[in-house]
Amino acid sequence: xxxxxxxxxxxxxxxxxxxxxxxxxxxxxxxxxxxxxxxxxxxxxxxxxxxxxxxxxxxxxxxxxxxxxxxxxxxxxxxxxxxxxxxxxxxxxxxxxxxxxxxxxxxxxxxxxxxxxxxxxxxxxxxxxxxxxxxxxxxxxxxxxxxxxxxxxxxxxxxxxxxxxxxxxxxxxxxxxxxxxxxxxxxxxxxxxxxxxxxxxxxxxxxxxxxxxxxxxxxxxxxxxxxxxxxxxxxxxxxxxxxxxxxxxxxxxxxxxxxxxxxxxxxxxxxxxxxxxxxxxxxxxxxxxxxxxxxxxxxxxxxxxxxxxxxxxxxxxxxxxxxxxxxxxxxxxxxxxxxxxxxxx
Amino acid sequence: xxxxxxxxxxxxxxxxxxxxxxxxxxxxxxxxxxxxxxxxxxxxxxxxxxxxxxxxxxxxxxxxxxxxxxxxxxxxxxxxxxxxxxxxxxxxxxxxxxxxxxxxxxxxxxxxxxxxxxxxxxxxxxxxxxxxxxxxxxxxxxxxxxxxxxxxxxxxxxxxxxxxxxxxxxxxxxxxxxxxxxxxxxxxxxxxxxxxxxxxxxxxxxxxxxxxxxxxxxxxxxxxxxxxxxxxxxxxxxxxxxxxxxxxxxxxxxxxxxxxxxxxxxxxxxxxxxxxxxxxxxxxxxxxxxxxxxxxxxxxxxxxxxxxxxxxxxxxxxxxxxxxxxxxxxxxxxxxxxx
Numbered sequence: 001x002x003x004x005x006x007x008x009x010x011x012x013x014x015x016x017x018x019x020x021x022x023x024x025x026x027x028x029x030x031x032x033x034x035x036x037x038x039x040x041x042x043x044x045x046x047x048x049x050x051x052x053x054x055x056x057x058x059x060x061x062x063x064x065x066x067x068x069x070x071x072x073x074x075x076x077x078x079x080x081x082x083x084x085x086x087x088x089x090x091x092x093x094x095x096x097x098x099x100x101x102x103x104x105x106x107x108x109x110x111x112x113x114x115x116x117x118x119x120x121x122x123x124x125x126x127x128x129x130x131x132x133x134x135x136x137x138x139x140x141x142x143x144x145x146x147x148x149x150x151x152x153x154x155x156x157x158x159x160x161x162x163x164x165x166x167x168x169x170x171x172x173x174x175x176x177x178x179x180x181x182x183x184x185x186x187x188x189x190x191x192x193x194x195x196x197x198x199x200x201x202x203x204x205x206x207x208x209x210x211x212x213x214x215x216x217x218x219x220x221x222x223x224x225x226x227x228x229x230x231x232x233x234x235x236x237x238x239x240x241x242x243x244x245x246x247x248x249x250x251x252x253x254x255x256x257x258x259x260x261x262x263x264x265x266x267x268x269x270x271x272x273x274x275x276x277x278x279x280x281x282x283x284x285x286x287x288x289x290x291x292x293x294x295x296x297x298x299x300x301x302x303x304x305x306x307x308x309x310x311x312x313x314x315x316x317x318x319x320x321x322x323x324x325x326x327x328x329x330x331x332x333x334x335x336x337x338x339x340x341x342x343x344x345x
Numbered sequence: 346x347x348x349x350x351x352x353x354x355x356x357x358x359x360x361x362x363x364x365x366x367x368x369x370x371x372x373x374x375x376x377x378x379x380x381x382x383x384x385x386x387x388x389x390x391x392x393x394x395x396x397x398x399x400x401x402x403x404x405x406x407x408x409x410x411x412x413x414x415x416x417x418x419x420x421x422x423x424x425x426x427x428x429x430x431x432x433x434x435x436x437x438x439x440x441x442x443x444x445x446x447x448x449x450x451x452x453x454x455x456x457x458x459x460x461x462x463x464x465x466x467x468x469x470x471x472x473x474x475x476x477x478x479x480x481x482x483x484x485x486x487x488x489x490x491x492x493x494x495x496x497x498x499x500x501x502x503x504x505x506x507x508x509x510x511x512x513x514x515x516x517x518x519x520x521x522x523x524x525x526x527x528x529x530x531x532x533x534x535x536x537x538x539x540x541x542x543x544x545x546x547x548x549x550x551x552x553x554x555x556x557x558x559x560x561x562x563x564x565x566x567x568x569x570x571x572x573x574x575x576x577x578x579x580x581x582x583x584x585x586x587x588x589x590x591x592x593x594x595x596x597x598x599x600x601x602x603x604x605x606x607x608x609x610x611x612x613x614x615x616x617x618x619x620x621x622x623x624x625x626x627x628x629x630x631x632x633x634x635x636x637x638x639x640x641x642x643x644x645x646x647x648x649x650x651x652x653x654x655x656x657x658x659x660x661x662x663x664x665x666x667x668x669x670x671x672x673x674x675x676x677x678x679x680x681x682x683x684x
Contacts, residue, residue, distance in 0.1 A: 114460075
């Protein structure tokens with residue numbers, strides 16, 4: 001567990017933790033500035049820039065026109081010129097209007113220049129559905145970003161990791177895509193997973209990018225997930241514990257670099273692997289994690305691996321349809337039962 | 346009173362134009378090695394696409410003569426003349442175009458991805474996508490209170506890209522020191538400006554973003570010098586961005602191997618007849634600012650620099666193949682602001 005500290009407990013939402021990391025780093029590093037849509041007076045639609053405008057002013061906390069191509073591209077140019085921009089892409093679904101700036105510039109200029117140009121910027125973006133926002137405002141797209149070389153990708157499941165990963169991202173010399181799940185942000189109007197709001201130390205600290213955490217130890221099944229999937233997995237683990245099944249939950253925290261060692265170590269112990277991913281099923285994170293084990297040593301697996309992921313359909317609006325598709329604890333338990341059946345045969 | 350170049354500035358512009366042309370001629374010659382009689386882009390010492398800048402040199406020198414190393418240029422898929430005018434290291438640039446270990450990026454970039462931090466020069470091979478980074482570099486200078494302007498080069502086709510309109514608006518809203526330069530060679534590969542663009546000329550689009558818009562006709566080096574000088578001065582003074590569209594000519598095809606069957610009969614010959622380099626040479630001789638001997642010496646020196654750069658590229662080793670796997674990320678821990 002990453003958050004066992006109990007004395008002087010100070011629980012923060014992920015939104016507050018992100019804002020705190022930003023403000024603390026902005027105090028010591030004049031190169032850090034924030035720009036994006038509605039990140040000034042509004043404090044970000046998801047609250048992660050609240051208080052920054054008041055403290056740092058409109059020069060360093062810049063509301064932008066609705067021009068993602070221009071301001072993500074501008075962040076690349078500013079980063080190459082010695083600044084450390086943080087840009088917010090309000091919904092990850094919006095990447096479609098500005099992806100060239102992301103994958104052809106932000107992610108590639110370091111390589112194209114053999115490191116003579118650096119692009120130290122943080123692209124923070126919201127992910128996830130579950131509140132009937134329809135198929136252009138509910139995606140995760142972890143696999144899309146993680147697939148393309150040149151950007152680090154993080155996705156915290158709780159406020160402790162959110163602050164530490166943000167601080168690490170701001171001090172990183174490479175572009176980092178910081179994907180925060182709307183269902184974890186602690187915005188009342190979105191409904192929030194309570195487990196994401198945890199103790200957060202007030203001093204700055206880093207959570208190493210590329211290091212997974214064991215969110216729960218166990219010996220019979222490894223569930224690997226990220227973001228809100230970690231909470232579904234923890235809930236399923238509790239349910240299965242009542243049946244005498246000991247579940248280990250690996251919270252990846254970062255997708256790039258991927259902590260393959262942590263995945264393999266856990267599966268070596270449990271012999272069983274399930275991946276929970278709110279992103280689309282095919283060609284994504286879940287397949288990559290299974291390949292990580294299968295390529296290494298398929299003999300580690302006592303049962304065929306399983307995945308609980310979003311089916312390969314656009315995200316439907318109707319509540320019952322969206323819930324049918326979204327991973328949750330019940331689907332994880334069901335997948336476990338199927339795994340058991342397949343193990344016996 | 347329009348801005349006039351000094352004699353030294355004229356000779357600098359002439360030298361850079363000649364260097365650029367000699368460079369392109371050498372690249373064109375070597376590019377065809379191994380590609381004849383059957384043209385296969387993958388073969389020869391310089392594989393891949395090759396977009397030559399013959400004819401567009403005035404756009405590079407007339408603007409860059411006003412810049413120094415600290416100023417930022419974002420260039421296009423056709424970047425050689427811009428790079429040469431920005432004083433990018435010619436040897437390492439040639440080596441990068443050859444894909445050699447000694448290249449600017451050790452062969453990772455190629456001719457559409459030339460990066461030289463010493464003179465703040467970067468490229469993107471995607472139409473219009475250097476605009477955002479130029480706006481960002483200008484923002485960085487403004488925020489840091491550091492001198493320097495950013496120049497974003499694009500072709501006329503890029504003015505129909507969303508990035509163009511977003512970047513102009515953002516630069517104007519934030520009053521940033523950027524100059525947007527359109528090299529209007531009238532053709533987006535095979536599609537003419539006339540059939541693709543709703544306005545006759547793109548400089549009028551500046552009105553939509555509350556910035557000055559200028560049009561320079563006839564690929565005129567001196568007129569470019571004057572208009573660019575004014576725009577750059579305005580940017581340096583903190584008065585915000587400008588847009589310049591330059592009528593220029595693409596004397597090579599879109600890329601090497603382009604048969605240009607789409608051009609009307611006679612168009613190319615007319616452009617060759619108006620080649621801006623001999624025209625500028627005549628101008629210098631007519632004004633008496635330099636004599637034949639001096640220009641010959643400049644031309645000889647330009648040829649020598651190009652020959653040396655090409656020889657350096659040819660004789661440089663290939664990269665280690667496995668080095669392809671390095672350089673995706675900066676590995677070292679960065680220095681913090683307080684470190």
